[in-house]
Amino acid sequence: MSNVTRGGQFLVKETKCEDIFTPEDFNEEQLMMRDSVKEFVDKELWPNKDRFEKKDYALTEETMRKAGDLGFLSVAVPEAYGGMGMGFVNTVLVCDYISGATGSFSTAFGAHTGIGTMPITLYGTEEQKQKYVPKLASGEWFGAYCLTEPGAGSDANSGKTKAVLSEDGKTYSITGQKMWISNAGFCSVFIVFARIGDDKNITGFIVENTKDNGISMGEEEHKLGIRASSTRQVFFNETKVPAENMLSERGNGFKIAMNALNVGRIKLAAACLDAQRRVITNATAYANERIQFNTAIAQFGAVRAKLAEMATNCYAGESATYRAAKDIENRIIAREAEGATHQDAELKGVEEYAIECSILKVAVSEDVQACADEGIQIFGGMGFSEDTPMESAWRDARIARIYEGTNEINRMLSVGMLIKKAMKGHVDLLGPATKVGEELLGIPSFDTPDFSELFAEEKDMIVKLKKAFLMVAGSAVQKFGTDLEAHQQILMAASDMLIEIYMAESTILRSEKLAKKEGQDNVQEQIAMARLYLYQAVDIVTQKGKEAIISFVEGDEQRMMLMGLRRFTKYTTMPNVVALRETITSKLVAENAYCF
Incomplete structure (x- = not known):
């Protein structure tokens, strides 16, 4: 694997342009995938933006099922469990283009395919994967991820939710409160993190959302953005979970949570890209149409400067995201070639580039906010109105700097x-x-370089x-x-x-x-x-x-x-x-x- 640059080595090794992957390198399969995702967004999501903004949670669930029917929920899932088994770049590409219309759908999609499905795919036993992953890959079932608690946010390992093993050793009883749970309102399976006894680290469990099992929920949260993304508190009151539903080993929950976040970070960066493209396209079209002082405002230097900066940041985000995605994919392929399982290869592949994943999460989430903000400015008073897509883009972008670990973290x-x-x-x-x-300490060279x-x-x-x-x-x-x-x-x-x-x-x-x-x-x-x-x-x-x-x-x-x-x-x-x-x-x- 000597030809594969390690994570963080970009700082001390020269990278040649031939050695990076760019969006211009998409193959025919990737271009077809991109176009089919864009068609889905333009047909199912963009025309219904106002319904998403009016908190139409049923529409979010309905369009998620349609995404499942089209195979978009299964891109990263191995073929053995009903998925497409595509490479990491394809996974990132779908995350990118499916996220352009509304943050509500983007959040539901990301929570389900990422932190809802992936922990079982990467950490589950063969029995767990056979039982749950095909249903999650098809969209028959939806997943949610229960990590955050009122007292445990950035400090994820400090959760108070408890898991107590029954005397016969067959079931765990889970009690505790989780908050900000995406997809809670329509999910079938929770990935729940709880502490067993006085363990130093939390443990992961697969918990089915069945009736009469001590699971209750708060009302839908009223949020600044991502309004039709179902977000609720979830309460577990002696919820019974079969012992075989423990995910990975006891005390391994913190590791699962951290690795899930690494993957989530690069996917979140990708999910901020098409949102920028669409804001830039709308702002450019408006600037061309809007006449002031007998001139289209697209001809004014102040507006032109904004458009140039917006486009440049978007282009930079694309460049860095797909570079890292291909590096991760190469690492996964190399590990599999050495005999590692797909699970281990993917885990170690993403973990290797955790630095780049954090860099991307920060940079692109801040760029999408700045882009939407300038989009409002170019639209002027109209940009502040709900009649144009700018204000919802701005509100939806704001969460990106908070979830998957705050930008400060x-x-x-x-x-x-x-x-x-x-x-x-x-x-x-x-x-x-x-x-x-x-x-x-040396004397600087005064030669004029070529x-x-x-x-x-x-x-x-x-x-x-x-x-x-x-x-x-x-x-x-x-x-x-x-x-x-x-x-x-x-x-x-x-x-x-x-x-x-x-x-x-x-x-x-x-x-x-x-x-x-x-x-x-x-x-x-x-x-x-x-x-x-x-x-x-x-x-x-x-x-x-x-x-x-x-x-x-x-x-x-x-x-x-x-x-x-x-x-x-x-x-x-x-x-x-x-x-x-x-x-x-x-x-x-x-x-x-x-x-x-």
Whole structure:
């Protein structure tokens, strides 16, 4: 598996554009899948947006059944259990395109296919999988996931729900309260996490939602967005569960929960992509139609700048999400080739790229919110009205920064996991960080580099941004050691640097690959988006790097690190940002849609 880059290694290894997967690489099967999903969304979901906004829970259930009939619920399920058994990229692709119309359906779909079905597929016994997975894959049954409690949110392992084994050892009796349970109103099976005795870690159980078994529910929650997604509290009062319905081993629940979240994070990033495409398309069409001062507002620079930034962030999100999805798929295939079971290969494949999953979750969930916000702004007063799709897109986007672990938790996780990987020897951070330290003490080169090749300067800048991160993170680890996780604001700053490096590099590599295939003249807009995204990333790395440095080092060391930061964020040739935006927006406005 030497040719497969490990998770987090993007920071210390050069990635060639030929080695990444992009949306332009979809094969015929993937294109057909994408088109059939888009057709379903355009036919079943988009025309019914107002019904979803009016809390039509029955419609959510009905359209979920239709998605089941079309096979969309079974893409990731192995063929042995009634699924399509498709690769990880296909799973991500379906999550992406099925999520464009409404967050209500997107949440129901994600909760069912991800945290509702996947824990049984990946951790269940053969008997459990044969019994439950085919029904979940077809949409005959729906799944829900009961982890969160009133006192256990981000600290998932602190739940108070109890599971008590009967004297004859045949059943567990579960008692406790769960909240924010998606699909609770129409689910057939719960994945429930409870604590047995004084166990350090929680345990997972498969609990059927049957009558007269001590299961009751609160009313539907009234939420800011995802209004037709069924969200209820679920109460278990001595609910009887057969002992054989324990999921995996006793005390393994926390591990199940964390691994389910890793997969959920990259899928959530994907689920924020088509929402952006549709907002951009609607905003562009409106800007072309809306006349003020005898001119379509699409011709005004202030509006054009917004459209360019929206499109660029969406393009970056696509680039990074599909890059990571293919890396995970490659890892799964390699593990299976070595003799691992599908279950183990998929678990370890996703776990390997947990850093990238956290990065994507943060970046793309924040981009979809910003996109919807600018969409409202372009629509002006109309954008604030329920008569246009912008305000519901904005409300639906807001939850993405909270579920699958808040963005604050994921920021800290990304850097924390990277440092743990370094300590285990999976990613060599110490060597490159030491070299950066030596470089800071040396005399900088004043030679003018050769940047004649496409993206030569941009790729040189990525290398320098990686050095800036290694300088800051390396120094922080040296100073704080294992106490670093207590310094959350410094971790958050380092995380923002890490996020921008991965997103910017992915965008550049995609555009470079496309330019080699199509010719530079034919992809000027994609080249412009890669350059514009990098320009913004350099600004963020500069700001966050400075914030961290002046917060934990002083004196000569501080002066040296600030000087290093300036060196690592300095362009040889600054890009013309207005010209880049103009290139991007001209194409958008001409096509009257997101067209990249």
